Amino acid sequence: EPEVTQTPSHQVTQMGQEVILRCVPISNHLYFYWYRQILGQKVEFLVSFYNNEISEKSEIFDDQFSVERPDGSNFTLKIRSTKLEDSAMYFCASGLGLNTGELFFGEGSRLTVL
């Protein structure tokens, strides 16, 4: 069964460093998302991406964050200068179309900022 894959599964970084989290969405999906979940808290929307551009972003998604789909298969989330409060599980999700509604989530990348 097709699935969303994410790498790395866990990354530890020093405060101020740049990190890139990678995702391979399901191949025929058109809509891509990043969510995050701080330990013990709710899953929060970060950004949606369609047709090679950001379609919507949350207040969390500030100038430190960026997304791109460099090669038609990978979908990346970059955090330019990590802060302690960026420590969280980051989930990539993809969806086939707007009318179907369902999103399918990857297994997540746990980011630990020291």
Place this chain on the structure above:
Amino acid sequence: QKEVEQNSGPLSVPEGAIASLNCTYSDRGSQSFFWYRQYSGKSPELIMFIYSNGDKEDGRFTAQLNKASQYVSLLIRDSQPSDSATYLCAVRQGGYNKLIFGAGTRLAVHP
């Protein structure tokens, strides 16, 4: 701020019983509602979605939607210990399938 509210639990039920999980939402214009299951340390896994008022059944799971009351519920029949997880209610908002999640209800099914 458009919210999705869930009782955090834990909801404890014996094996074989019916577990009832509830969710309310504040955006009256919401049209699509989803239940995800999340095991500890894992990603959300879609269980069901519902768009229309009434009940929708899928195996042991039944989703119920009442748009007038802004209320969504999930019933799990014949609960099994493997159903022990956190159940996330999510509401679609906006034009690009953004999901707003509740904080989740932790379900514990004991033998």
